[in-house]
Amino acid sequence: MTAEHKLFAYAPAPESRSVVDIAPSYGLFVDGEFTDAADGRVFKSVAPATEEVLSEVARAGEADVERAVAAARRAFTSWSGLPGAERGKYLFRIARIIQERSRELAVLETLDNGKPIRETRDADLPLVAAHFFYYAGWADKLGHAGFGADPKPLGVAGQVIPWNFPLLMLAWKIAPALACGNTVVLKPAETTPLSALFFADICRQAGLPRGVVNILPGYGDAGAALVAHPDVDKVAFTGSTAVGKEIARSVAGTGKRLTLELGGKGxxxxxxxxxxxxxxxxxxxxxxxxxxxxxxxxxxxxxxxxxxxxxxxxxxxxxxxxxxxxxxxxxxxxxxxxxxxxxxxxxxxxxxxxxxxxxxxxxxxxxxxxxxxxxxxxxxxxxxxxxxxxxxxxxxxxxxxxxxxxxxxxxxxxxxxxxxxxxxxxxxxxxxxxxxxxxxxxxxxxxxxxxxxPTSPFGGYKESGFGREGGRHGLEAYLR
Amino acid sequence: MTQADARLSVLKTYKLYVGGKFPRSESGRVYEVTDAKGRWLANAPRASRKDARDAVVAARKAVAGWSGATAYNRGQVLYRVAEMLQGRREQYVAEVADAEGLSKARSAAQVDAAIDRWVWYAGWTDKVAQVVGGGNPVAGPYFNLSAPEPTGVVAVVAPQESALLGLVSVLAPVIATGNAAVVVAAEERPLPALTLAEVLATSDVPGGVVNVLSGRTAEIAPTLAAHQDVNAIDLTGADAELARELEVAAADNLKRVLRPEPPYDWTADPGTGRLTAFLETKTVWHPTGGLGVSGSAY
Amino acid sequence: MPRIPTAAAGPPASLADVTASDAALRRFLHGLPGVDPVGLEARAAALGTRSIKTTAKAYALDLAVSMIDLTTLEGSDTPGKVRALCAKARTPDPTDRTAPAVAAVCVYPDLAAVAAESLAGSGVKVASVATAFPSGRAAPEVKLADTRAALAAGADEIDMVIDRGAFLAGRYLEVYEQIRAVRQAAAGARLKVIFETGELSTYDNIRRASWLGMLAGADFIKTSTGKVGVNATPANTLVLLEAVRDYRAATGVQVGVKPAGGIRTAKDAVKFLVLVNETAGDDWLDNRWFRFGASSLLNDLLMQRQKLRTGRYSGPDYVTVD
Missing domain, CATH: 3.40.309.10 (Aldehyde Dehydrogenase; Chain A, domain 2)
Structure with missing residues (x-):
């Protein structure tokens, strides 16, 4: 009886890996171009399920942070000067392209992160697209958001995200920043850089003006340099509480705006x-x-x-x-x-x-x-x-x-x-x-x-950080 | 000089305000407070690190009751503060004039504005949640509500120049939303703050909701900034160098930090910025199922 | 096969008290954990995303065929119709003798004799609805007579309906006693107790009805008659599966589950088997413990079998229409 029943052990049902084409190497995405790191350094991104090397990725250093922040600063004037409706349309385009490419991105995320395809397919990717859709619609309605009649963007946002939801955390950071008229330099985590680099390609497909989004794969040193850069107006970080505290110390006295989404013990x-x-x-x-x-x-x-x-x-x-x-x-x-x-x-x-x-x-x-x-x-x-x-x-x-x-x-x-x-x-x-x-x-x-x-504000009390991501509340971090 | 004029007036011993009581500094220290022209006005207690700690303990004790009070009740209490202040208007006009070196008329304008500010924030207590909170239309069968809650214990470095209006402008929004405050009074102009404590003590503000410390800002504020049981800090009265030091210390337990840009115009419309600076947003989800299937096809 | 305690005896000693009075039974049924509908439906939907391929699919399709109570319950049923259905039950796919027979043929009591005759020697059981199916609106003696008639005609299994009116009015003990009476009348037959979940409406009610039915000695608990707007769904079947799982854990008595009505595609049937597999477990993956009350489902399962065997999609002309 039992042996027969074990036949209902589900046969393997693998999602096709061939829907995603991972290049053997990737550069940094700065000012609309993929480029090598200034010092030529690279690192490997590994599939945690197999330890297979997926790609070799340029590793950003201080000089690259300099370049990327400068590109974001150059782009800021025209991007923030665009009518909100136009900015919104770029974000709508991005949302649509993410939907179109969601199967590819789900497989990519699963390969690079190790999480089940069931989750990337049913949770991560739908939420990513929804987040861009949601904030796209805010771009021309900011005066109605309760932050004054004519709220202004902050400038260049330096954003550092973790590896647990690589593309979703990117969406949580980039969508509101762009909707509000900021430009961004984003550093994905060193173990999961690939989906952010695919996102760079989506920005190109969407025709996003160069320099509005810059992606700097790298390690903690690049993140620290980004956070400390004097021309960064806004720092947003998701990660550990220990690093969050370091960042809070680092921006103390600079007047940079800061939001932190940190650890928990729910x-x-x-x-x-x-x-x-x-x-x-x-x-x-x-x-x-x-x-x-x-x-x-x-x-x-x-x-x-x-x-x-x-x-x-x-x-x-x-x-x-x-x-x-x-x-x-x-x-x-x-x-x-x-x-x-x-x-x-x-x-x-x-x-x-x-x-x-x-x-x-x-x-x-x-x-x-x-x-x-x-x-x-x-x-x-x-x-x-x-x-x-x-x-x-x-x-x-x-x-x-x-x-x-x-x-x-x-x-x-x-x-x-x-x-x-x-x-x-x-x-x-x-x-x-x-x-x-x-x-x-x-x-x-x-x-x-x-x-x-995307409509529901998310963020912590106490040492879990401050600021909210999502919803109307999520705009506050990117406006003054 | 007439006989009446010869009467020796009774001087006031100024004290700290901690936990609804008026203690001297546990250190026994005082410092001289002078008027704008350098004339001695009084000795003020010079609070120690230990006084700061006691104030935090008192504030923490008060948080549950004050934040748990109805918003309507908090509004009533804040309005009561305005009433009490109005009743002692002349005293404040004199005190602010001394502290800030203002003419009587200009001082009166400051006091009146301070009274009106209490009224402004009294009206906010039961409205802020509606303005900054609300339902979120999530894409699923869930009721989803975001509501503001007080951050907890807030250390307030009061503005150094505007001894009463500035103080009220930073203190009232902190407590309007249900936080408890530990105020570091303006170092050289602490008397209006210490007198305000007397108003608070007679205005149904529960003990511990506001605690007032006078003394050296650079001595008291760092203790509060580093205190692990303080949830937030308002750096308004700290100069740039001290503010940076406080902000670094505040990072240890990730205090919410309000660091407004000087110069401050206390006569301007205060807006909601200070009201929302010390609020957390809590979002609660709950499923909303259908009523159940039903009906018969017979 | 391990010896499995039978349900027929009624509540086990550990639960004997709960049926001592209407009040005790109410307290017990209302003391069962509540069901959050959104969470329940989300769980059922999540299990519906399992991807059942190749060997697992082949196994599931055959298992599903073998679990079907092939059903005709129409006013227009005739001996001819029932005979045709019985032929199909014995040999579902005339082009492929490896297709298993179904579990039972389910008919009204007056046609049970025709079914019994047609199925003789096949191993396919005769199931008959009874107790004034589908509404259950008749006097208790009529319901018992209905049951006895079905048994006399050769039914191996009785699919009874509960008195939903009594249940919804809170007269739980009355419902219990009626099931007990049918249980006794149908001694020796397998008893399926139909709740008509669409009329009970809430999942809390469905859970309570499940326990009520099991306490009264049901061999199977069954969702629906197929005659109302909402019949078997993954969510209400999940409630039944949780109930039989918990009942066995509490009493050692295993009870079967039968979703009925509205399951028309192989894809849906496989999803139900996933529900069984991951809720009640292996022990229920057998037509002794799980059935589908269905008719058109069989042809879709057969077409899917043909597709698996030949690699090309089949069509309705390649399965029999009865």
Missing amino acids: ANIVFDDAPVDQAVEGIVGGIFFNQGQVCCAGSRLLVQESVADEVLDALKRRLATLRLGDPLDKNTDIGAINSAEQLARITELADAGDAEGAQRWTAPCELPGSGYWFAPTLFTGVTQAHRVAREEIFGPVLSVLTFRTPAEAVAKANNTPYGLSAGVWTEKGSRILAVADRLRAGVVWANTFNKFD
Whole structure:
């Protein structure tokens, strides 16, 4: 009986890799041209699922930052001088081209990042296009946005983005900046530069004037140089809290405008009257979406003690159905960790969980032989004092804590320097509102988790950063 | 000199305002405050780092109650401050004239503007959420609402020149939205601020919502900027060099930093900039399912 | 095959109390976890994006064929129509003898004898609707008579409808007692309990009805009659699957699931099998535990089988129309 049933093991269903043509090498995109780095340095971008080298990419240095900022500055006058409606039309064009090329970009993103094609196809790319559509429409309506009758752009925006949602983070940065009339220099993460370079090509297809968007693949040194450049008017960063603090120090006293979207240790609070099956889905989506490499991940499960066993059993049963493996397979739920470094960080923190006495449970799944992988893991018996309950792991590791009363749940949820996201699961409406009201977090998902929309402001309290991306609120960072 | 003129007036001992009480500086230190012409006016307490810490503790204690009060209630309280200030108008006219070296008429204009500013912000408490928050039309079956919330404890480096109107202009918007404030009064003109504390104490402003420290700005402000339990800082009264130092210190826990560009015109329309500077936006999602399927085809 | 406790005995000892009174039953059913509709439908939709290819598809298509309760429930049904359907049930694809037979043929009680005769020796079961199908609006004794008639005519399986009026009026114990009565009347037959989920309307109701049906001894819980606006959907079937999964975890008793009505394409059927696979699991991937109440679905499955076998797309002229 059982052997026969195992035939419904899903056969491989790989998305075609041939829909994307990755060149053996890429330059920086400065002033509308692809160019080598001034010092000729390059780095390799690797597919985390296979460790295959995908391409060799020019590595920006200080001189390149200089060039790119100068190009953005030159472009600023005419770009900001365009009627808003014209700027908007460029953004609409970009949105449309992204839609046209979404399959190609989804495959590319999956290759370079390691996340499942299911996610790039169904989440990343639709959100990217939607974000450009949304802000395109703002470009000629800025006077109605509540920031004065005739708000002005800031100038040149220096933007540094992370590797977890490479193209989506690019969209979150570039779309509002351009809609408001700024020009940008953007540095993608060193492990995921490719989709930003494809975006440069989309800018060319859209006829975007040269210098309006400049892309500088590179490492932290390039990011630091960009942030520190005196002719940059606005700094926007998404990444770790530690780097965010460095940036805040670096721009202190310069008058540069700054928005930071940083780390988190989101609490997902499950009450005893929760819709359990949906809560389990929310917990799974909350921590294992994108392998947990999500700043707003629900990495702390706070479950009411009276239903803890029931919820944990259901959760483990559900985790056993997660399919880990080839990110290009359309049935893959859990892809690769983005880099060896990240894998090492996750491993180190998970080991600390063991050492501190929490109980580790790992979903039964086989890890591929090459590439960077970490099986979905949860720790039970975790207390607020454990490192796995306090530090952002940024990986598929869930820490499970219990609580007895709503007040205790809120107190534990808020007991962190972070304040980005939280979840609440209960069928009692007044409790949702009471708990949501008291949670110190920029996004509260009630009876759902990890939902995103271009109209919905996103950003943190406390050390999760400041400023909001998305919605009308997202314009504020790029206007004065 | 008549006999009446010979009466010796009673001088006031100026004190800090912390947690709704009027303590001396725990350091026991005072410094001389003079008028614009250099004449001695009073000794003001010279707050220490420890006083600053106590003020932060008091402010933190006050946050839950004040931010949890209804916006209507906060508006009533702020309006009450205006009423109290109006009642002591003549005292302030004299105090501001002394502090800023103004004619009586110009000082009166400052005081009147300060009273009106409380009224302006009293009216804002229950409107700001409607202006900066609202529903977001997300592409899915979800109710999605963004609402502003107070940031928490805000350190305010009050403007150095405008001892009352400037102070009110930076303080009122901070507390209107439900934050608690720790104010570093103008270093050389602290008396209107310390007197304002007396108004606040008798205006139903809960203790700890506003805390006023006088002393050396360069001594007190860095403590507040580095304090891990302060959520935001307004650098208005810090000079460029101090402001940079404070901003660097503020980065340690990623305080929200308001760093307006001088010169300041306190008579201009204040707008909403200071009101929104110390607000967080919280966005709440909830599914909106259908009513369920229904109907029969018999 | 492991010995599986039977559902027929009614609630297991651990849950005996919950049917002790109307109040106890209400408390129990209303104490079940709620269902968030958006989350439920999102989960069902997400499972619908599974990509089932090649060997997995071949397996799923045959499995789906074998799970069909090939159904005709029309006022115009005749012995001739039923005989034709039974022939199709035994040998769905005359051009390909490797196609499995369906699970059962489902008819009205008055035609059960025709079906029994036509299917004799085939292994294909005779299922008969009963209890004043589809509305269930008849006196209890009429419903029992209806059931007995079907059994007497040779039905192996009884597809009964619950009294939705009583359910919606909150008279849960009455619904329970009626199912128990049919259960006893149909001793030895497999009992499928139809909730008419489209009339219960909410997923919370569907979950409560699922538990009610299982407590009363259903062998299968079934979504719909096929006669209302909304019949089987991935989401309401997911609620049933969660219920049987949880019921077995709580009691050790395994209950089958039958979505019925509106499943017309092979693609849809495969999506339901994915739901089964990833919700209830392997143990339900068998026509003893999962059925499709369908008619036109079979031809689409057969065309897809032909496509897999030959590599070219088939057409309606290459499957039989009954």
